[in-house]
Amino acid sequence: MTRSSVRREGALPRTRRGDGPGGAGExxxxxSGRHKEGAQVQSGGRGRQGGSRRRGAExxxxxxxxxxxxxxxxxxxxxxxxTAGAGYLxxxxxxxxxxxxxLNLGDNAAPKATANAAGQTPLNILMIGSDSRNTAEDLxxxxxxxxxxxxPLADVQMLVHVSADRSNxxxxxxPRDTMIPIPKxxxxxxxxxxxxxxxxxxxxxxxxxxxxxxxxxxxxxxxxHIDHFxxxxxxxxxxxxxxxxxxxxxxxxxxxSHTSEGHGSxxxxxxxxxxxxxxxxxxxxxxxxxxxxxxxxxxxxxxxMYMNSMVRQLRKNATLSNPDEMRKLAETATNALTVDEGLxxxxxxxxxSEEFKKVPTKRIxxxxxxxxxxxxxxxxxxxxxxxxxxxxxxxxxxxxxxGHGVKKKTEQASKDPAAPDGQIAVQVRNGTGVxxxxxxxxxxxxxxxxxxxxxxxxxxxxxxLTPEAxxxxxxxxxxxxxxxxxxAKALGVPLxxxxxxxxxxxxxLIVGADWRTGNAYPASAQPTKAPQSxxxxxxxxxxxxxxxxxxxxxx
Numbered sequence: 421m422t423r424s425s426v427r428r429e430g431a432l433p434r435t436r437r438g439d440g441p442g443g444a445g446e447x448x449x450x451x452s453g454r455h456k457e458g459a460q461v462q463s464g465g466r467g468r469q470g471g472s473r474r475r476g477a478e479x480x481x482x483x484x485x486x487x488x489x490x491x492x493x494x495x496x497x498x499x500x501x502x503t504a505g506a507g508y509l510x511x512x513x514x515x516x517x518x519x520x521x522x523l524n525l526g527d528n529a530a531p532k533a534t535a536n537a538a539g540q541t542p543l544n545i546l547m548i549g550s551d552s553r554n555t556a557e558d559l560x561x562x563x564x565x566x567x568x569x570x571x572p573l574a575d576v577q578m579l580v581h582v583s584a585d586r587s588n589x590x591x592x593x594x595p596r597d598t599m600i601p602i603p604k605x606x607x608x609x610x611x612x613x614x615x616x617x618x619x620x621x622x623x624x625x626x627x628x629x630x631x632x633x634x635x636x637x638x639x640x641x642x643x644x645h646i647d648h649f650x651x652x653x654x655x656x657x658x659x660x661x662x663x664x665x666x667x668x669x670x671x672x673x674x675x676x677s678h679t680s681e682g683h684g685s686x687x688x689x690x691x692x693x694x695x696x697x698x699x700x701x702x703x704x705x706x707x708x709x710x711x712x713x714x715x716x717x718x719x720x721x722x723x724x725m726y727m728n729s730m731v732r733q734l735r736k737n738a739t740l741s742n743p744d745e746m747r748k749l750a751e752t753a754t755n756a757l758t759v760d761e762g763l764x765x766x767x768x769x770x771x772x773s774e775e776f777k778k779v780p781t782k783r784i785x786x787x788x789x790x791x792x793x794x795x796x797x798x799x800x801x802x803x804x805x806x807x808x809x810x811x812x813x814x815x816x817x818x819x820x821x822x823g824h825g826v827k828k829k830t831e832q833a834s835k836d837p838a839a840p841d842g843q844i845a846v847q848v849r850n851g852t853g854v855x856x857x858x859x860x861x862x863x864x865x866x867x868x869x870x871x872x873x874x875x876x877x878x879x880x881x882x883x884x885l886t887p888e889a890x891x892x893x894x895x896x897x898x899x900x901x902x903x904x905x906x907x908a909k910a911l912g913v914p915l916x917x918x919x920x921x922x923x924x925x926x927x928x929l930i931v932g933a934d935w936r937t938g939n940a941y942p943a944s945a946q947p948t949k950a951p952q953s954x955x956x957x958x959x960x961x962x963x964x965x966x967x968x969x970x971x972x973x974x975x
Contacts, residue, residue, distance in 0.1 A: 520760065549657075597799065891932035893905075
């Protein structure tokens with residue numbers, strides 16, 4: 421990240437969300453990723469087909485960040501203890517290496533997760549890989565001088581969700597070619613306002629004020645509160661891969677990611693397992709041409725394999741005996757990162773790494789947000805109705821994606837007392853029409869009758885059709901939360917499906933595709949495992965290998 425406005429000062433940052441942790445793409449199109457102000461629909465970014473740039477932007481995965489956490493924690497502990505009086509000065513030096521920026525640049529933040537019965541809350545960390553070309557190091561690894569100064573693109577985006585009880589971790593990747601809404605964002609350094617876009621490529625968000633706009637975009641998409649972000653650029657991936665001695669990856673056949681038109685990452689590997697480091701690690705993370713079907717989805721799956729392998733490497737090599745080596749790792753790690761202001765010290769990174777370490781690798785589940793081809797441009801994707809909603813809702817509800825250890829949660833009631841049932845106005849919408857299926861006739865009217873029969877005499881039918889895979893009850897402000905929960909309890913809808921939303925003006929029940937019949941919400945409708953379309957990969961899977969696209973083998 422090379423935004424001149426990003427702070428690198430040595431002083432400890434003001435913490436906005438508490439002192440603790442709770443509080444890459446290759447060039448493939450003609451666009452630079454810039455958008456026209458005022459445009460409402462934009463394909464943005466680089467296309468899937470060839471383009472004018474031969475080499476392109478494909479940041480390194482957020483994983484480099486995770487290793488950073490563990491290595492910097494271990495390194496700091498040993499270095500500070502070993503240098504005694506010099507420890508504080510070195511600590512401040514490492515802190516000054518870390519670049520910091522504002523967490524959320526949007527106008528509306530998603531509500532924080534409610535603590536469970538034990539007082540624990542989940543952690544949500546957004547990992548961002550930037551394709552910035554604004555340093556000599558980054559430019560050397562891809563792109564041309566013409567790329568210098570253009571807004572960076574968030575070509576790698578992964579939401580890391582650590583469960584409230586720290587028993588499991590869920591990772592959701594968003595393919596960069598996905599068309600999603602981007603909210604209004606304000607650059608905290610220039611005060612420039614970027615108006616909301618109804619549809620744009622997901623990677624465009626980073627160039628609209630910084631990583632805080634990417635955070636705001638994810639919160640709008642998922643309604644999941646994000647606690648922190650961690651971002652790394654091209655040179656950061658290379659330096660970290662070198663620092664840890666390489667990451668083992670596997671391909672089923674010899675592969676060379678290169679086309680006659682000059683596209684491709686340049687990755688060339690023999691069949692089997694190879695430990696990649698430096699520029700070769702970056703090539704792996706950027707490869708699209710040559711993996712699976714040659715789309716952005718294949719690249720995302722390769723990034724998941726890399727991350728899983730890296731975690732295993734870090735846990736396998738948990739100690740180093742050479743203090744100089746450890747000091748070098750600490751320097752590399754802290755120089756590679758840009759984080760939010762609430763995570764801007766080595767101590768806070770250490771605390772976060774301790775939370776990560778509590779999760780066994782066998783309970784880490786890597787997924788990709790289910791997508792479908794966009795009808796207006798087959799080179800673009802859109803979230804898949806039904807499956808994408810299911811995956812997001814499971815993460816939001818803190819439900820493990822691996823299907824193990826699912827327990828009935830103790831749900832906390834709102835602090836806001838509900839009005840008498842007969843005084844609560846509830847609008848009911850029919851949202852059963854998803855995945856191209858027609859809505860169930862009269863579904864909203866049936867549920868209105870069920871509510872009225874339970875004393876909610878002000879329940880009415882709303883003619884707006886809002887497709888939802890899972891039934892939800894929305895409320896616009898905190899003073900209506902208790903009313904929304906009262907309606908949920910009356911119908912048997914889980915309190916986890918009740919949430920705040922600025923898209924409604926009053927308590928609004930959207931009957932989803934999971935409730936097509938009956939007057940009471942079916943308990944069995946709650947999903948217990950990630951949908952198959954999410955390309956699930958378990959963190960403990962050691963024999964994962966990338967399939968090679970036809971025409972990209974050699975030898």
